[in-house]
Amino acid sequence: MKDIVLINPPYQKTSWERSYSPLGLPYIASNLEDKGHSVGIVDSDVEGLDVEGVVSVVARENPKVVGISVLTHALPKVCHIIEGIREISNCEIIVGGAHITADPEMVRNLGVKYGIRGEAEYSFLNVVDHILGNTSSLEGAEGLVLNENNILRVKNPCFIDDINKLPRPARHLIGTGRYRYTCVFSSRGCPYECIYCAEQCKRVRFREPESVVEEVEELVKGYGVREFEFGDSVFTLNHAHVLEMCELLKKKNLRVRWSCITRADLVDGSLLRTMRDSGCRFVSFGVESGVEEIRFRGGKEITDDKIREVFKQCREFGLKTRASILFGSPGETLGDMRKSIEFARELKPDYALFSVTQLLPGTRLFKQALAEGKVDKNIWLDYMQGKRTSLDYLPDGITLEDLYRVNVEAFNRFYLDGGYIRGKISGVSSLVELKEALFILLAKANVIPVGGVVEDSMHKCIE
């Protein structure tokens, strides 16, 4: 029996997605445990639970409060979970997460009383104490969305000023063994505004490097972690901060490998070399488009030449790379998309991730789609209720079929190319790389779909 059950709803389709531990809930749980509450976390996909399974955990634990993390793509399942819980329990339900932060109206649509916008470590505790009768006031609950008798009171999202004061995420509630990757966050927020991106906090807050590296040490010594990912939205925003963490990681000689995500205009040769020397093995870059104009319009004002230079430097330093490419930006033609595929091949990254641009609340792209009359403001409700099955943005003259055909074509062009396959085979230096080369050969021979290769390649084999 737990007082509070926190739920990461089922959604994740691929084993790559299931390989990441969700850290938002462990951060919230940690603060609750510190104040003496008993908390459980259900990570549905990792535990193999669909809606009924999640509801049966709630029935078994009989909590007083349930918290549900809401990402946009999980809305239909979130709705069914709430319906299921309502049938078996009178517990109070609190929703939060990226979708609620950007679209508080969803609290009413989901028919729950409480939502929290933004970072909920403190506010969740405040709302729980209110529900349990420990405090009558909800004044301190920043970011609160209160739905009383269908009247919504909405506060601005809360982004915690001093993230150094937060306790470490309660990883013991989810373990690390079930996940291939655990994330560590050295900062929160991003100052940029890329057109499709749902990052809501423009104010960047950094953790003390010592505290970050202590957390890594705990992971290595306490959980036997050998590799982790810096989950920061953009890892190399502040070079001095990164350099200090690298220095400390080297000093501690933890022999831990790590990866990160950043922008090509935020690295240089010297930084990349220092990162490599402190255990970095993999860097993922948002390239977005092979057409400069489209990339610039989307918010990444980074020239083709700068991107070429950075991928070349990473190769020289032995850092593996991934180029992320998006299809379906405003104004993009099929010709532009094919240029993106060729640019990805020219960059020679170790992996390429091709995706179809998704509409997310709070993004510039969503505002543009609304203004263009391509979607209406009920899009999220329609999606939740299954009246709309996709969240794609369609540039003028492009159909949904075009987008997905190009996406498949991109994976085939990139991964089944003779040069790429030869490079993979000749570069085999570990079991993981051998497995990867075999997968690619099987896909080439049409024994397995390219999707399988790609999914596996997302594991990045940084060992």
Ligand code: B12
């Ligand atoms: C790791 C990660 C993943 C992992 C794990 C996801 C997870 N459940 O945490 C995987 C690989 C599975 C994943 C998949 C996807 N992701 Co992702 N992911 C991230 C990433 C990089 C870090 C998440 C994290 O741990 N953050 C750190 C913690 C502390 O922050 P947090 O999770 O936001 O949690 C805080 C608040 O949101 C809030 N909160 C969270 N849960 C709850 C629950 C309650 C009850 C309350 C009150 C509050 C609350 O309080 C938390 C503590 O402060 C973020 C970007 C980012 N930097 O945050 C994108 C992000 C969350 N992902 C995003 C997207 C779009 C996706 C995918 C759709 C990608 C795709 N095309 O397939 C899928 C969808 C998966 C799904 N379940 O629906 C978007 C979400 C936008 C949206 N509106 O939904 C983000 C914000 C990226 C972005 N900038 O656009 N992702």
Ligand code: SF4
């Ligand atoms: S895509 Fe990256 S750089 Fe752009 S706004 Fe999002 S997190 Fe920031």
